[in-house]
Each structure stands twice: as C-alpha cells, then as structure tokens.
Amino acid sequence: MPYLGFAREDYEAFKANDREGPVHMLNLVRLRAQAEYEDGSVASGREAYASYGRLSAPVFARVGGRIVWRGALEQVVIGPQDEQWDLCFIAEYPQPGAFLEMLKDAEYRAAMVHRQAAVADSRLIRMAPLSGGNGFGDGPANEG
Numbered sequence: 001m002p003y004l005g006f007a008r009e010d011y012e013a014f015k016a017n018d019r020e021g022p023v024h025m026l027n028l029v030r031l032r033a034q035a036e037y038e039d040g041s042v043a044s045g046r047e048a049y050a051s052y053g054r055l056s057a058p059v060f061a062r063v064g065g066r067i068v069w070r071g072a073l074e075q076v077v078i079g080p081q082d083e084q085w086d087l088c089f090i091a092e093y094p095q096p097g098a099f100l101e102m103l104k105d106a107e108y109r110a111a112m113v114h115r116q117a118a119v120a121d122s123r124l125i126r127m128a129p130l131s132g133g134n135g136f137g138d139g140p141a142n143e144g
Contacts, residue, residue: 002121014126015100021128023096024068028123029087035117048118049087055111056102063102064094092129 031045069090093099102108
C-alpha cells in the first residue's frame, strides 16, 4: 500500500504535539517513472518532483525551513529489499507550527499537485533533534 498523504488523525496528532524547538522530518520518496497528472500533463516523476521542489522552495524558506541532510540510497542492509527510495533527506523546521503553516499556504498547496503526480510511495517521519552522543545506544533515555 503506497503512502502519499496525511490521514486526518495523523495530522491532528502532529498539531497536538506543539512542543518548543525545531522538528526534523525524515523524507523517503519513491518516484513514479511517469508522473500521473489529473489534467493529463506529461512529465517524468523526477521532473514533476523537481517542479514541486522549485515551486515550494520559497514557502519552505519563508517558514524557516532548511535541508539539514540529504543522501543517496546505496543498499538496504536490514529491511525490506523492495523499499528502495529515490530521494532521502531531512528537512528542519524551527518549530512544529512552521511545518503546519507551510501546509496551509496557498502557494505550497499549488505546488503539491506536482508532488502528488510524481510520488509512487513515501515515508514522512517526524523526529526531535538530539545531540550526537558517543555511541549507538545514546538516545532519549540517556539525554539530560
């Protein structure tokens, strides 16, 4: 089952968790070979996603967003081998409300047409940034 957008309850849970401080959003995106536009426009999935990125960039910047990490998937070492991702990145927002502000912006919503056409499957995982720590076991239970 592909995941392409928010379920209402997930959106409401995100809104309810309005803690202070930055939020990191891990994005894993699998693109369609051919974009699927409702109006029949023709583009590759990569071209459509590039349009989404170009058109949404001013809104992303306006709410204080920035890309803090980007990588290219080389190999799934542990996990389903069929979960291959074309785009892997972490977007940072200065606080959770900035992400919600972006979603409500008319310019961003217009850009979303291209994302919806481009994406075959995705994961969007909200994270609270932590310090690097000294090893694999360092984490929330070991903070403070």
